Amino acid sequence: MLVRGARLLDPRGRIDRTGDILVARGAIAQVGDAGTLEPPPGAEEVDAEGLLALPAFVDPHVHLRTPGREDEEDIASGTRAAAAGGFCAILAMPNTEPVVDSAPVLRSLQERACAEACIPTGFLAAITRGQEGELLTEMGELADAGAVAFSDDGLPVRSAGVMRQALQYQRLSGGVLALHEEDPTLSGDGVMHEGTVSALLGLAGIPSVSESTMVARDAQLAGDEDARIHIQHLSARGSVEAVEAAKAAGVRISAEATPHHLLLTDDDVRSLDTNFKMNPPLRSEDDRQAIVDGLRSGTIDCVATDHAPHAREEKEQPFELAPMGVTGLETAFAALHSGLVEPGVIPLETLALRLTSGGEPFGIAAPSLAPGSPANVCLIDLDAGWEVGDPGYESRSSNCAFAARRLKGRVRMTIAGGAVAYRERSFAIGAV
Amino acid sequence: MSRHLLSINDLDRAGIERILGRAESFAEVSGREIKKVPTLRGRTIVNLFFEASTRTSSSFELASKRLSADLVSIKEQGSSAEKGESLKDTIQTLSAYDPAAIVIRSPHVGAAALVARWTSASVINAGDGKHEHPTQALLDLYTLRRRVGSLEGVKLWIVGDVMHSRVARSNVLAFGRMGCEVTVCGPPTLIPPGFEALGCRVRHSLDDLGEADVVYALRMQRERMTGSFVPSLREYAARFQIDRHRLRGHQLLMHPGPINRGVELSAEVIDSPQALITRQVESGVVVRMAVLYELLTGGPPPGETVAGVPENASDEATEPQPA
Numbered sequence: 001m002l003v004r005g006a007r008l009l010d011p012r013g014r015i016d017r018t019g020d021i022l023v024a025r026g027a028i029a030q031v032g033d034a035g036t037l038e039p040p041p042g043a044e045e046v047d048a049e050g051l052l053a054l055p056a057f058v059d060p061h062v063h064l065r066t067p068g069r070e071d072e073e074d075i076a077s078g079t080r081a082a083a084a085g086g087f088c089a090i091l092a093m094p095n096t097e098p099v100v101d102s103a104p105v106l107r108s109l110q111e112r113a114c115a116e117a118c119i120p121t122g123f124l125a126a127i128t129r130g131q132e133g134e135l136l137t138e139m140g141e142l143a144d145a146g147a148v149a150f151s152d153d154g155l156p157v158r159s160a161g162v163m164r165q166a167l168q169y170q171r172l173s174g175g176v177l178a179l180h181e182e183d184p185t186l187s188g189d190g191v192m193h194e195g196t197v198s199a200l201l202g203l204a205g206i207p208s209v210s211e212s213t214m215v216a217r218d219a220q221l222a223g224d225e226d227a228r229i230h231i232q233h234l235s236a237r238g239s240v241e242a243v244e245a246a247k248a249a250g251v252r253i254s255a256e257a258t259p260h261h262l263l264l265t266d267d268d269v270r271s272l273d274t275n276f277k278m279n280p281p282l283r284s285e286d287d288r289q290a291i292v293d294g295l296r297s298g299t300i301d302c303v304a305t306d307h308a309p310h311a312r313e314e315k316e317q318p319f320e321l322a323p324m325g326v327t328g329l330e331t332a333f334a335a336l337h338s339g340l341v342e343p344g345v346i347p348l349e350t351l352a353l354r355l356t357s358g359g360e361p362f363g364i365a366a367p368s369l370a371p372g373s374p375a376n377v378c379l380i381d382l383d384a385g386w387e388v389g390d391p392g393y394e395s396r397s398s399n400c401a402f403a404a405r406r407l408k409g410r411v412r413m414t415i416a417g418g419a420v421a422y423r424e425r426s427f428a429i430g431a432v
Numbered sequence: 433m434s435r436h437l438l439s440i441n442d443l444d445r446a447g448i449e450r451i452l453g454r455a456e457s458f459a460e461v462s463g464r465e466i467k468k469v470p471t472l473r474g475r476t477i478v479n480l481f482f483e484a485s486t487r488t489s490s491s492f493e494l495a496s497k498r499l500s501a502d503l504v505s506i507k508e509q510g511s512s513a514e515k516g517e518s519l520k521d522t523i524q525t526l527s528a529y530d531p532a533a534i535v536i537r538s539p540h541v542g543a544a545a546l547v548a549r550w551t552s553a554s555v556i557n558a559g560d561g562k563h564e565h566p567t568q569a570l571l572d573l574y575t576l577r578r579r580v581g582s583l584e585g586v587k588l589w590i591v592g593d594v595m596h597s598r599v600a601r602s603n604v605l606a607f608g609r610m611g612c613e614v615t616v617c618g619p620p621t622l623i624p625p626g627f628e629a630l631g632c633r634v635r636h637s638l639d640d641l642g643e644a645d646v647v648y649a650l651r652m653q654r655e656r657m658t659g660s661f662v663p664s665l666r667e668y669a670a671r672f673q674i675d676r677h678r679l680r681g682h683q684l685l686m687h688p689g690p691i692n693r694g695v696e697l698s699a700e701v702i703d704s705p706q707a708l709i710t711r712q713v714e715s716g717v718v719v720r721m722a723v724l725y726e727l728l729t730g731g732p733p734p735g736e737t738v739a740g741v742p743e744n745a746s747d748e749a750t751e752p753q754p755a
Contacts, residue, residue, distance in 0.1 A: 194625060198626075199625065199627045200630060201563055202561055202564070272542035313518065316518070316520055317518070319540070321540060
């Protein structure tokens, strides 16, 4: 395939030029000035003039709901949604039904992914059996079976003692521990951020310290054991500061933030729209600013969507009853481009870096446009405006935090491992 | 006026005044032997209570009947909700009867607002979780105004478990809107951070209670004791109970009921002439009649006097409004 005339932007490889990309045998075979490359006989030509070609994105935090809730998402629909968002690889969380806490469950998922996934999909395994926070899973066998990392995501590892043992055991098993940080005794029965809005609404709040105290605890434990941890979905200023301090102290720690925590606040929850209900919750404007600053500075290593599909009837309930979680794969780039890049809050280059680096904490190299790299490319029309949810979603669920918003920036095509994983329909017609 | 009453925020000061004035004219009707007016004849009102209630549900029932509406009362016990029917399906089912209004009490914040999205009926929030209870606030305003005349500049202290109280939220908004100076007071564990944003002061001791014109005590729920919000009811009562020593002679006392005698209020203040507690219950019916009237008839045309309407309810006002 020959992609003609796009603006090629790969900040990691210091590439920013207009040119052609020749994809052959799954790799970027050649990059040249616009109009200089000739397609091999029979190869498809894609006219990408006016489009932006970025290395495709990697999402380290996706809920594929398989096994157990295939009505909400399955591997095919979840990876299709990811590809539609410009992602060429995702990591799936193990909080399924049953939990991915044994090698047989993991292997069955890997087999299904081989058959159904349209982009490479890695699976994490649980840290504790049944995610109950008490007994370690067979981390060694799970790592041997191909678990990319370990996480009890959705739930914290409450016990500091169990956490310490997991960190110690990592020396044997390998595998980063990806941590959902929350102190359940502080969260209580909270359903949103504790602040003015929760006070006004009469909703039980989840204070910011519920997260930040656990980040600080686990950073200290990891430092003490010289273990490798990754902090999931930072939401609070105190958490960013704890990660920053730990990095400065030499702790092997990385962190992610979601588009919704980078763009929305508890003020949005005033509407009681259940598409603003997730865990950790949307926090204050001050917290949001800290997350944005952390993303800009690199304290936060990558963007993760925490794509969490939920059935419509479950979200169509009073706020307190609705489940936590929102979808985000299909809107991540457009939402962040519209909300952070266009207003000049962060440069496009920084956004490209943070969207492509999601695999790095787990030893997965970031996609690149350099010749010889695996062909992981997304083509984006930065000027294309669209309304989220119109005409629908690739995901099986529609509980998107950005539903009905007008965004700018549309993924036209995603190439993952040399194959076209997504092609916008209108774009396909135009290319004929 | 908005088609629904979901929050005190749906009403401006003039809207509140109109409802209070209307309630006064209904109070005259209540003094007659025949307490009914034909205003809502032929129209249906659904009372949907998903939570225990004595005062609110019975006063809405009486209000509907005195306005000659056809009333359907549904409690969670024995309803399809018990069989697992979702709120949305319950509302769509009831809406098929084309009710003029749905009155809903729910243990969940925002339930009334959700219902308003799913029905063409007018929706009245009769309490949604810990969020709001606007008709309670209106009857409290009505009761106090009957007693003191003007509400402007009245100093109101709301004392007790503010965190878990929808009455506190609606009353801070409502009394503030009518020009009162509102203070909430209770242990720090029972007042959510940021509560000042509703437009009130926050205090954690009764030291300055003497400045209040009106003391509004909230129900201290015994079930809260399990969450260590306060160390013990004994310590709570020692610090926050309104008794005859703390209640000054010039102060009025209010309470939304039901009361825990000997916890938030001592027996002697409940029975004192300063207490407006039974007046509050009495006001419930006429205020809820006024709310139903305002929402379902669209209020009087400009120029028509408030007092004249219930006596000779015009044909216009009794005509069903298109939903």
